[in-house]
Amino acid sequence: MKRVSATIVIGCLVLSLNLSTATAAVKPGTTCKKLGQISTSAEIKYTCIKSGKKLVWNKGVGTKGSSPTSPASSSPNAGATPSSSCPTPLLQTPVDLSKVTSILYPGQERGGNYKAHGGFGFDNATDNLVTVKIPLNGKITRVVRYREMGEIQYLFEFDGNCGVSFRFDHLRKLTPKFEAVVNAFPIKEDTRTDPVSPPVAVTVGEVIATEVGFLNNVSVDFGVYDMRQKNEASKDPAWASAHSQYPADSYGICWLNSLPQADSLAVKLLPSRDGKNGQTSDYCK
Incomplete structure (x- = not known):
């Protein structure tokens, strides 16, 4: 009888421990134990990724029941009405390319999540001093300041005046x-954005930031979405079904093609910053 009672007690303890592990709150940037491990907290799915020499939880993506402004691939609404025609070239380069050493390609999976945005890497930088400029006239529509790996980061979303x-x-x-x-x-622990009302106008060439990235990881994410029409990737029914939770994925574009001609050629000669997926992209063909 004592053995049966002991077995029941041990079983209850094990079940209790398993439940507490499954429901423990996860915070982006905190330590995790197994690469690729997934945990869901407050309707956000987090993946254990490698950052430097450490394993940490990533920023997370919203589950089906979460806010439509989930961290992954959030973007302005497709219903935005253009107030002007788009310039040629579409974008002015937002950073000094002489300092850029690598490119993150838009339209690929990174860190266990699909990324409609790309980015610029500054791997030779000895500090975080990078000037970032507005590439297209528009307005600020959503923002968030959040904590990741103990550092404050800022995310801005813009509706361009011409529908991009x-x-x-x-x-x-x-x-x-x-x-x-x-x-x-307020400062958040995830990247769910807040609406800016009324939106704030911005002009091409305006400086938005003078520093980017983390202390030991100098880079900036940059995504562009042509809300006037869906992209080619979305015409594949299987792809569209797989990305139905994140409408922005169907509007992401290969912004490398939309920079001034010389800059467009220059960025395409740079190596990819993602060692796993390289230059593989659903948008850049």
């Missing part, structure tokens, strides 16, 4: 105008 939207993430130090916009909102 864009976003920056991993901005580190903002200029006063943009700092004032985001400081109206």
Whole structure:
């Protein structure tokens, strides 16, 4: 009888431990134990990724029941009405390419999540001093300031005046105008964005940030979405079904093709910053 009672007690303890592990709150940037491990907390699915020499939880993606502004591939609404025609070239290059050493390609899986955005890497940088400029006239529509790996990061989303939207993430130090916009909102532990109402106008060439990235990882994310029409990748029914939870994926574009001609050629000669997927992209063909 004592043996049976002991077995029941041990079984209850094991079950209790398993339940507490499954339901424990996960915070982006905190340590995890197994690469690729997945945990869901507050309707956000987190994946254990490698950052430097450590295993940490990533920023997470929303599950089906979460806010439509889930961290992965969030973007402005497709219903935005263009107020002007788009320029040629579409974009002005947002960073100094002489400092860029690698490119993150838009339209590929990275860190266990699909990324409609790409980015610029500054692997030779000895500090975080990188100037980021607005590439297209538009307005700020959504923002978030959040904590990741113990550092504050900023994410901005913009609706372009001509129906093309864009976003920056991993901005580190903002200029006063943009700092004032985001400081109206609390610091979060995830990247679910807050709406800016009324939207704030921005002009091409305006400096949004003077520092980017983390102390030991200098890079900035950049995504562009042509909300006037869906992209070629979305015409594949299987692809469209797999990406139905994140409408922005169907509007992402290969912004490398939309920079001034010389800059477009230059970025395509740079290596990919993602060692696993390289230059593989659903958008850049």
